[in-house]
Amino acid sequence: MKIVGVAACTAGIAHTYIAREKLIKGAKALNFAIQVETQGTIGTENELTAADIAAADVVILAVDIKIKGEERFIGKPVVRVTTDIVIKSPVKFLEKVADSLARA
Secondary structure, X not given: OEEEEEEEOOOOOHXXXXXXXXXXXXXXXXXXXXXXXXXXXXXXXXXXXXXHHHHOOEEEEEEXXXXXXXXXXXXXXXXXXXXXXXXXXHHHHHHHHHHHHHHO
């Protein structure tokens, strides 16, 4: 499975980057390909390209705030979740996403 995502928290500091790292580690544990953009206090990093998004099976928005550029994901399955959920249980969360996509 190919995943793209955005991580962003209210402060734009710790949870943004922890959520990104947890999603990456969780995806690697499940042999999923993943790219995660962050929108934090220093701006957007690891920005997703149109090609990245087009190739993805699903978009994960691990966000606690409104993000910039959400319209880029129109037409893709989008899973919205708080940063806390992906930080606490990234593998379990990604398994649920994969199961729901398989049933769709």
